[in-house]
Amino acid sequence: MQTIETTIPAQASPSLAGDGRRLSTVFWNRATGVVAAVLFAAGVWYGIPQLDPAARCALIIFGITLGAWVLTRLEETFVAVAALLALGLTGVIEPTAMFDSLGHSLIGLMLASFIIAAAASATGLSQWLAMTVARRARSVAQLCYWLTAANLVTALFIPATSARAALMAPVFLALNQHFNQPRIGKVLALVFPTAILLSAAASLTGAGAHLLTADLVAQLGGERLDFLRWLTLGLPFALVSSFGSTWVILHLFLTEPERRQALTLESGWANSHETAAPEASKSKQYYVLGVIVTLIGLWASTGLHGLDNSLVAVLGALAVTWPGLGPISLKKGLKAVEWGLLLFLAAALELGESLVRTG
Known part of the structure; x- marks a missing residue:
């Protein structure tokens, strides 16, 4: 009995000590963050007296929000909504206007x-697009370049890098299983996320940050960037950075014989790795593809027909959910929306507009 009494504390003490150190670290990190926020607020409030109180409040809230996004593990949407609430409580914006940005055309888009x-x-x-271009490759290097091109195309109609990554994950798994070579698998594991991230720059809808940037530029009196204008500016960068990164990855991690390794992916291989839903038919696939091509054409020709990009997008959403024609219902489509991201964008839009309004 005596042995048990002396052994248990000896075993438990390292764990308790480790928990104590972690709690102490968390406490001091949070205390440091609070002190830094207070010092920043004081510095802005007393250091820039020429700004009116509303402008100083907006700047303080923006700075603390930016610090919380960058330096803490707090969820981005939580921080953005807290900042929106702070704007309302300090009188920078009217409480009734707190969620006006949810009706912004960019949110609808x-x-x-x-x-x-x-x-x-x-x-x-x-997946069909990636499989189709993959079958055209005759070497490992060609495969990586074709996959980079496929990811570049998806940036034109899929609005979030996380969504594109989820869609491309089955393609990566199928290719990795087909090769069963660790070095080539490592290259594919680098090419996919790199291409997904860098190719997003090609399209206005490639990432939510692009919409925020376009809106802020317009708010500051700059050029209003529509889909075609963004494509003109962003596509060259996306092409160079995406394919340049693929070239670097290939030359860093594969030898020349490995890059030139013969590759033949038969159509049967692609069909055996289909990941479409069972009820999806080829006709619906071609229908959705036709809708997307039409949307891109309408977005690119806004100057000719005058239709707003958001209106065109809503028409496209109704087209792909049309009963009997579309592959999904509108109810199912709404369930796939990343509402947290939309709420984050709405709050960030209001935060940016408050900075502009208050000067």
């Missing part, structure tokens, strides 16, 4: 784009 992406996912359109 993103909402419709998520529904269109859900329809593309239901038909396996992205």
Whole structure:
């Protein structure tokens, strides 16, 4: 009995000591963050007296929000909504205007784009595109370049990098299983996320941050960037950075014989790795593809027909959910929307607009 009494504390003490150190670290990190926020607020409030109180409050809230996004593990949407609440409580914006940005046209554009992406996912359109271009490759290097091109195309109609990554994951797994070579698998594991991230720059809807940037530029009196203008500016960068990164990855991690390794992916291989939903038919896949091509054409020709990008996106969302024609219902499409991201974008839009309004 005596042995048990002396042994248990000896075994438990390292664990208790480790928990104590972790709690102490968390406490001091949080205390440091609070002190830094207070010092920043004081510095802005007393250091820039020429700004009116509303402008100083907006700047303080923006700075603390930015610090919380970058330096803490707090969820981005939580921080953005807290900042929106702070704007309302300090009188920078009217309480009734707190959620006006939810009706912003950019939010409607993103909402419709998520529904269109859900329809593309239901038909396996992205996977079909990747499998189709993969069959054209005759070497490992060509395969990586073709996959980079496929990811670049998906950036035009899928609105979030996380959604594109989820759609491309089955393609990566199928290719990795087909090769069963660790070195080539490592290259594919680098090419996919790198291409997904860098190719997003090609499209206005490639990432939510692009919509925020376009809106802020317009708010500051700059050029209003529509889909075609963004494509003109972003596509060259996306092409160079995506294919340049693929070239670097290939030359860093594979030898020349490995890069030139013969590759033949038969059509049967692609069909055996289909990931589309069972109810999805080829006709619905072609229908969704036609809708997407039409959308891109309408977005690119806004100057000719005058239709707003958000209106065009909503028309596309209704087209891909049309009963009997679309692969999914509108209810199912709404379930696929990343509402947290939309709420984050709405709060960030209001935060940016408050900075502009208050000067």
